[in-house]
Amino acid sequence: MSLAFSEDTRARHERMLARYPNREAAILPTLHLAQREFGHLSAEAIAYVASLLGFTPARVEGVATFYTMYNRKPVGKYHLQVCRNLSCSLMGAEHLIEHVAGRLGVRPGETTADGKFTLSTVECLGSCGTAPVMQVNDDYYEDLSEDKVDAILDGLR
Ligand code: FES
Numbered sequence: 001m002s003l004a005f006s007e008d009t010r011a012r013h014e015r016m017l018a019r020y021p022n023r024e025a026a027i028l029p030t031l032h033l034a035q036r037e038f039g040h041l042s043a044e045a046i047a048y049v050a051s052l053l054g055f056t057p058a059r060v061e062g063v064a065t066f067y068t069m070y071n072r073k074p075v076g077k078y079h080l081q082v083c084r085n086l087s088c089s090l091m092g093a094e095h096l097i098e099h100v101a102g103r104l105g106v107r108p109g110e111t112t113a114d115g116k117f118t119l120s121t122v123e124c125l126g127s128c129g130t131a132p133v134m135q136v137n138d139d140y141y142e143d144l145s146e147d148k149v150d151a152i153l154d155g156l157r
Helices: 007-017 024-038 043-053 057-066 086-090 093-104 146-156
Strands: 078-083 117-122 134-136 139-141
Touching (some): 024 057, 078 093, 093 117, 139 146
Parallel strands (some): 078 117
């Protein structure tokens, strides 16, 4: 296995493990660390996380595939995740998704040719009161309109 956490991440992981009652509870945060470190959760990254926690890769794979916040394939520099759940849909999310797709020339699930943007649709981001909502990497953008999305994309170019 050639993947491994950096020294900083390994130390952070050790500190993190001390805060959880058991290794089972540490699967999600360890996957977050792995995604941040490796960019996405390849089969090798899943196997590495499994080895760190003493689980089978299948056990960790089952967790990673259940949640949409884990990327199983590489994503662009900016990962645009547009919520398509009920509140956001009622506030025009489907229209916004089409707008973003048209601006970038990609469909949901695709990455622009320059590797800069990946467009994804996701379930509720937990900010229904400010729908429609889009997450870009770690940042939330709320109460979106086409104009606001255009300004966000222009700012990222
Ligand atoms: S439905 Fe979009 S944030 Fe909840």
